Amino acid sequence: MNFSRHFVPLIATVALLLALWAAIQLWQLRHHLDQQTEALLEPEVELAVYMQQLHHYAQKLHWSGTAGNQQLASFYLHELEETEEKVLEAELMEDGQNISQLMRQHLSPTLKQMRLVVAQKDLPDFARHYQALLTGCNSCHRAAKHDFIQVQVPTREAFSGQVFE
Numbered sequence: 001m002n003f004s005r006h007f008v009p010l011i012a013t014v015a016l017l018l019a020l021w022a023a024i025q026l027w028q029l030r031h032h033l034d035q036q037t038e039a040l041l042e043p044e045v046e047l048a049v050y051m052q053q054l055h056h057y058a059q060k061l062h063w064s065g066t067a068g069n070q071q072l073a074s075f076y077l078h079e080l081e082e083t084e085e086k087v088l089e090a091e092l093m094e095d096g097q098n099i100s101q102l103m104r105q106h107l108s109p110t111l112k113q114m115r116l117v118v119a120q121k122d123l124p125d126f127a128r129h130y131q132a133l134l135t136g137c138n139s140c141h142r143a144a145k146h147d148f149i150q151v152q153v154p155t156r157e158a159f160s161g162q163v164f165e
């Protein structure tokens with residue numbers, strides 16, 4: 001009688017403490033794995049995705065701008081600016097290089113210039129400014145040790161499912 005009065009609560013307390021200890025261990029392990037996964041995956045995945053977006057929107061900017069479609073060109077320029085903003089805010093470092101800082105130097109000035117062009121009717125000198133924009137992309141690729149990635153003015157329309165005029 002006496003024995004079980006002391007023994008049962010003791011076992012229950014030990015079991016509870018063990019469960020608590022196991023839960024803490026699991027939580028710590030998960031936290032540790034989350035951190036490692038984040039460090040391994042995030043920067044690379046994000047930059048490549050942002051680049052894909054930049055390339056995609058830049059091409060659509062070309063087709064809408066060349067067609068003199070101010071409203072559509074302005075839309076794609078806005079998408080480019082939003083992607084630029086995300087990279088700048090992320091303060092991305094890759095292979096010891098400050099990607100956000102490089103983007104600030106190589107892309108931001110030409111995007112600002114393009115904003116002035118698109119703000120005007122008939123988009124004066126669009127082709128020249130578009131070339132300057134792509135030159136900015138490529139000079140950043142060189143600076144970021146990715147000179148093997150070269151973008152160019154699209155030579156044929158790849159988006160047959162959309163009207164750009």
Ligand code: HEC
Nearest residue numbers: 048051052054055058099102103106107137140141144151
């Ligand atoms: C920070 C400087 C920088 C700027 C500015 C920049 N890029 Fe990149 N770009 C990179 C880096 C670094 C990579 C390699 C990314 C990786 O390692 O995943 C890359 C990769 C790419 C790729 C290959 C990935 C793919 O989707 O095929 C393309 C295309 C690309 N960029 C297009 C552009 C275009 C278009 C612009 C301009 C509108 C631009 N980039 C501006 C640094 C830059």
